[in-house]
Amino acid sequence: MIDILDKRLRAAQFRTRLTRAMHDRNMSQSALARAVGTDRSTINQALNDDGARLPGAQVVGACAQALGVSADWLLGLSDRPESAAALTAAALTLTEAPRALIDERIFAWHQEAAGYKIRHVPAGLPDMLKTEDMLAWEYGPHLGKTTTQAINASRDRLNWMRAAQSDYEIALPLFELHSFAAGTGYYADLPAATRHDQLDQLLDLSTQLYPRLRIYLFDQRQLYSAPVTIFGPLLAVIYTGGHYMAFRDRERIETLSLHFDTLIRQASFTARALPDHLQELRGLIA
Numbered sequence: 001m002i003d004i005l006d007k008r009l010r011a012a013q014f015r016t017r018l019t020r021a022m023h024d025r026n027m028s029q030s031a032l033a034r035a036v037g038t039d040r041s042t043i044n045q046a047l048n049d050d051g052a053r054l055p056g057a058q059v060v061g062a063c064a065q066a067l068g069v070s071a072d073w074l075l076g077l078s079d080r081p082e083s084a085a086a087l088t089a090a091a092l093t094l095t096e097a098p099r100a101l102i103d104e105r106i107f108a109w110h111q112e113a114a115g116y117k118i119r120h121v122p123a124g125l126p127d128m129l130k131t132e133d134m135l136a137w138e139y140g141p142h143l144g145k146t147t148t149q150a151i152n153a154s155r156d157r158l159n160w161m162r163a164a165q166s167d168y169e170i171a172l173p174l175f176e177l178h179s180f181a182a183g184t185g186y187y188a189d190l191p192a193a194t195r196h197d198q199l200d201q202l203l204d205l206s207t208q209l210y211p212r213l214r215i216y217l218f219d220q221r222q223l224y225s226a227p228v229t230i231f232g233p234l235l236a237v238i239y240t241g242g243h244y245m246a247f248r249d250r251e252r253i254e255t256l257s258l259h260f261d262t263l264i265r266q267a268s269f270t271a272r273a274l275p276d277h278l279q280e281l282r283g284l285i286a
Helices: 002-024 029-036 040-048 057-067 084-091 104-112 132-162 174-182 192-208 250-265 274-284
Strands: 092-096 118-121 168-173 213-218 228-231 235-239 243-247
Touching: 002 040, 002 057, 029 040, 029 057, 040 057, 104 132, 104 228, 104 235, 104 243, 118 250, 132 192, 168 174, 168 250, 174 192, 174 213, 174 274, 192 213, 192 274, 213 250, 213 274, 228 250, 235 250, 243 250
Parallel strands: 118 168, 168 213
Antiparallel strands: 092 243, 118 228, 228 235, 235 243
C-alpha cells in the first residue's frame, strides 16, 4: 500500500513539474508533442492521468530535453530543474577581473551574500580598509583622471558592505604588513606619511569593527594561500590575477572553507592580538 502511494505521489509531482516547465517555456501540448516526436494524446495523458502511471523513460527524457530541464527533476529525484550540463557549467565560472576599484561582479557577490560570513584572503591589503591616499597611489596609474570619482563610488559601496550585516574574516600573510610598513617590495615608493596613515586606519578599523571584522595574520613560510573569498555557503572565488574562478558547488566551497579554517587556526596573530602588532609595525616606518 505504501509503495502504491509513493508511486501516486511521484506521478502527481511529475505532472505538476511538467506543467510548470511547459508554462515557463510557453509551450503548448501540441508544440511539446512535436518537439518530442510523439502525438498530442501522449502528452495529454502524461498531464492528466491521475493514477500512478508514469510515461516511459524515452518520453520523459525527450520532454526534459525539449523543455531544458533535467529528467531527474521531472521525476522528483532532484530539486534543481537545470540539466546536468547546466549545473556543471554553473558550478564553475571564469570571468575577467578588471584592475579597478569599481568591480560590479564583486559588489554583486557581496550583495548576494549579505548576512552571511564572508571570509577573505586578499591579494594585498584589503581595499575596503584602505585610506583614500592609499587607493589613489595604488589605482591612480590604472584609473587616470577618474581616480577621484572611482574612489568616491568605491567608498559608497564599501560602506554598504560594512552595513550589510555580514561578518568579515580576513587572513593576511605576515610579510604583507611587514613589507608595507617597511616600504619594501611592492610598497617601495609609497610615501612614509601614507604608510603611517594607513597603519592608523587599520588599527582604528580593526578595533572599532571587532568582532564583526576579524583580521588574522599567518606565516606564509608555513602556510600558503592564493587570494580567495568565500561568500558564506553560496560561493567561493579564487583570484588568479586576470580572472575570477568562481565555484558554487558545495564540495569545493567546503574544501576552501576548510583551507581558510587552517589559516585561522594556525595564525601567528589572532584578531585580538592584531592591534598590538600594528603598534609594533609603526617602528618600521622610516
